[in-house]
Amino acid sequence: MIRTLKNKLFATLCVTALTLGAVTATSTFNNVQAAETTTVKTVYVDVEKDILGQAPIVKPVKVQITSDEVNEKIKYATVKAAYEQDVDVRLDDKGTYVQAFSDTSDTQAEFSNNYKYKDKIPAICFDTKTAYSQPIVTDPDYLSEKEFDGISGWMFTVNDKMTYGSNSWYTADTPLTDVPDGAVIRWEFSAADGCDLGMSNYLPDGTVSYGYYNWKNKEDAPFFTGRADKTALIRSMANHSDKADAAYVNALKDLKDLTIQQADVNDDMDVSGNLVTPRS
Template sequence: MIKRMKNKLFATLCVAALTLGAVVPSTFNSVHAAGTPKTVYVDVEKNVLGQAPILQPVAVTLDDSSTILDATKQAAGAANVSSVSSGYGNYVNGFADTSDTQAVFNKNYKYYKNVKDATKGIVFTSTAAQPIITDANWLREKECSGISGWMFTVQNTDNNAGNYYSADTKLADLPSDAVIRWEFSAAMGADIGLNAYLPTQTKADGYYDWNTAAYTSPFFTRANKTTLIKAMAKHSNKTDAAYTNALNDLKNLTISQADVDDDMDVSGNLK
């Protein structure tokens, strides 16, 4: 999961890891007694590739001493989640997927020019220090661009009052019925409607110089799909018109908030 930065000091930490979970440990205080079952909702999206979700929305219930990573592995299947342990904590660097290719990215990615202009093209050039990889069985960080990777939000945000969520955040520290939304990004969040810092230069050793990273505004206005994801997970008929319409809107990267809200009735159920 890509680390998003609020200032250039944070940007320098990206040399060690691209992920939020690997850079900012959770500092929440638990508000639930340990050992309490807790239900969360999880999905895994690759909308920037113009493809359907790797994991459609599901509900999982775990002990609230479990982590976001635990919930993700239970939802997607542990064998389908690649995670890495670092000095900064655990983070997810890939999900099992055989349908993504560089050709699909090149054909469907809407923001190539935006990213190329913002980074002076360096993130689309594969080098020994900053390789762009291809994995036939996984969608991993550094596929499609040198800064690509997996990000997640909880209730459509990456933090709670300034404390950043990480893969090691315990479920006890999440809101009730929290929605954990994983998304693949080739631009550290800017291409999924989030703020980002993007590298603009490389150092003598070939690695990105994060000290010169530039703030980049979101490329579009992001719709909050929290309620939609929860409604899809709860919907019993996964083949009816209501669910099919909701699935199409979930994978619509730039859909408006009004169109998302129109998928549900006043009770938050698909209609």
């Protein structure tokens, strides 16, 4: 396990003057430093728990990728965006993945009070006696996979897509060179493999083998239809200067609304992509 704590991403550069004059040494330092901090790509990141109707753990933020970071991966941009939020990054036989983001709210109470789709999730996902290899956890400091049910966890899209190129899947290990400039990396917590986010996906079929779920060989339909693409909205929110004005507050409300119509999302921005104050 790699637990990344309040990451501050920086580089330290030392220049020794030796026989060079002080002016030359200073000039060399400034030139090299400028080269290392040149922005070569911009991405946007947020971390949402909309299935609970709550504000994002990480609100939309612009992440500038410099020339010395361009060969890093999506997990790197995510940690850089989280900044003061702890990110729990795990390693398994398929690579690295994000297991949790820091969150001290009472997750079980939030699910009990706010989650709308429990009756659509297979009952086996809550049966830890039968599915004894699929525990449900409660973490007071993080919103983690397997909180609420045995299939809950973090998912993300890039520009509202899960694949790129010739059907390659985005993962936390995807190089940023494969992510378009200006892309939105949107993390969302799901208790139903994305079905509660308006996506279709595979769910357990109700049986287990050796305590593990058996999965359906046919995708389940989304729990609701008409998932809105919020790529442009997230980008606009990150670029908006006043995070307390009416335009931003309205955009945040619509970001949290899972079943909002696409037209209503589009109305939050003008033709230039700037947030606009909602009509009264």
